Amino acid sequence: MTAAAVIRAERVYPHPPGAIWKALTDPELHARWWAAGDVRPIVGHRFELDMGKWGKQACQVLNVEPERLFRYRFATGNLDTIITWELVPEGQGTRLRLTHEGFDLDSPLSRQAFEGMKGGWPKVLQRLEAAAVGPD
């Protein structure tokens, strides 16, 4: 049941760890797949991610191991969670593991975020369909 408060996701990409690391830590690239914000791979660095209708979320970098691990507090004072990205080379590509943890199930904001995400799916799906005509 403790696992209830941890979300995990992973995906294997045909791209090298360096390319993924850049997408995780470069503001311009980061904005294209997730959210705009001054993300930087520097321990202690504070930044905000613009989550659209959920507002700007305060973040702070906790751990940096270039091309291996990137960990930060996400939505401090709101969702109060921690996001960890782990990169593991796999063949010619990279396995990317996400751990999103620290959810307080009792917080109304957690539930609000959940409701918000549910509403956001159709839009994300549309974007995916539009992108699917691209390579791959």
Next chain:
Amino acid sequence: MMAGMPDVDVFSALANPVRREILMRLRTGPQGASELAHGFDIGRPAVSEHLQVLRKARLIREQPRGRERYYHLDPRPLSKVHAWIEAFDKYWQKRLAVLEEVLNEEAKKS
């Protein structure tokens, strides 16, 4: 008490580690109150309070047996939590898929 909405919502009930542990223990079958209180260092009255919260959230059912009360797990309200987790799962799966599109675009540039 038997009809209508639960008095305690399932998220609040699960927010406490002792209550989560109680539910974990009840997975293997019903247990008596004294057996359940065993192994927690918070004292029996505190354990009883947690049991009442779980009961009000409809996560456990109480059954008197002689002088003991027995507790049964009822996992049905957990489907709400499952839906919540699934929403986050799907959210991240989508983000990871979009990330691949961006990586492909970047790879084409170089």
